[in-house]
Amino acid sequence: MRESPSIASALAVSALQLPERLPRRAKLVIRRRDAHSVLGEARRGTRRLSRLIWSRDGALLHEQPLDARGRSHGIEVEWDDSGAVLWCATWVHGSMHGPLMLFDEAGQPALVTEFVHGRGTDLWLSCGRVSEVRELVDGRLHGLVRWGDPERPSEEGYFDRGRRHGIFREWEANGTLRKGFPRYYLRDARVSRRRYELAQAKSSSLRPYIASEDANDREMPIAVREALARARALRGELALVDRARA
Numbered sequence: 637m638r639e640s641p642s643i644a645s646a647l648a649v650s651a652l653q654l655p656e657r658l659p660r661r662a663k664l665v666i667r668r669r670d671a672h673s674v675l676g677e678a679r680r681g682t683r684r685l686s687r688l689i690w691s692r693d694g695a696l697l698h699e700q701p702l703d704a705r706g707r708s709h710g711i712e713v714e715w716d717d718s719g720a721v722l723w724c725a726t727w728v729h730g731s732m733h734g735p736l737m738l739f740d741e742a743g744q745p746a747l748v749t750e751f752v753h754g755r756g757t758d759l760w761l762s763c764g765r766v767s768e769v770r771e772l773v774d775g776r777l778h779g780l781v782r783w784g785d786p787e788r789p790s791e792e793g794y795f796d797r798g799r800r801h802g803i804f805r806e807w808e809a810n811g812t813l814r815k816g817f818p819r820y821y822l823r824d825a826r827v828s829r830r831r832y833e834l835a836q837a838k839s840s841s842l843r844p845y846i847a848s849e850d851a852n853d854r855e856m857p858i859a860v861r862e863a864l865a866r867a868r869a870l871r872g873e874l875a876l877v878d879r880a881r882a
Contacts, residue, residue: 748866757859
């Protein structure tokens with residue numbers, strides 16, 4: 637990254653960092669500043685090139701390239717304050733399409749998921765372990781969402797294009813089902829179990845109630861297994877490159 641002292645001075649920020657790929661003639665427009673971050677965008681003439689986020693001390697935290705119509709297009713990247721990459725995702729004209737990668741503290745790929753035309757599974761890490769599994773379509777929750785350990789979740793539910801649509805469960809720390817669960821939803825409206833089962837009998841998209849699923853004992857989702865396998869393979873390929881260069 638290169639520093640832009642003139643812009644940094646204008647913003648009263650110690651040193652504002654810009655992406656290396658940004659054209660030198662690009663200009664910045666600052667949209668908002670708060671106690672924690674500075675939000676802005678890069679422009680060339682009237683065209684918006686990317687959305688950017690900095691920390692208050694000027695470290696670049698997030699870059700989202702845009703196409704000529706202002707849609708996400710290119711490699712979206714998020715960094716921590718030290719400049720280490722936390723994750724990156726590939727966009728094609730407004731849809732996530734391609735790999736989404738999360739990195740560990742050593743800068744190595746930890747999870748690699750694959751999106752196809754906006755559809756895929758978004759995963760999050762906490763303390764080096766998968767902590768969220770969220771099936772998405774065009775940025776909205778669609779399908780399974782699981783919070784906590786994927787095999788011993790604390791919460792689980794199902795969505796349809798961002799609306800709750802299915803059975804929702806929450807568990808106590810000891811694995812017992814919380815009082816008042818499971819709950820049943822049809823397109824964001826909470827309904828009785830009877831009404832849900834009547835709707836489920838007519839729609840294969842709704843998961844049936846299965847009593848054994850009231851226990852938070854789950855198989856690892858296929859998407860998680862595949863993401864871990866892709867990351868292992870990529871780490872092996874990178875190690876091979878490093879040995880070849882040594």
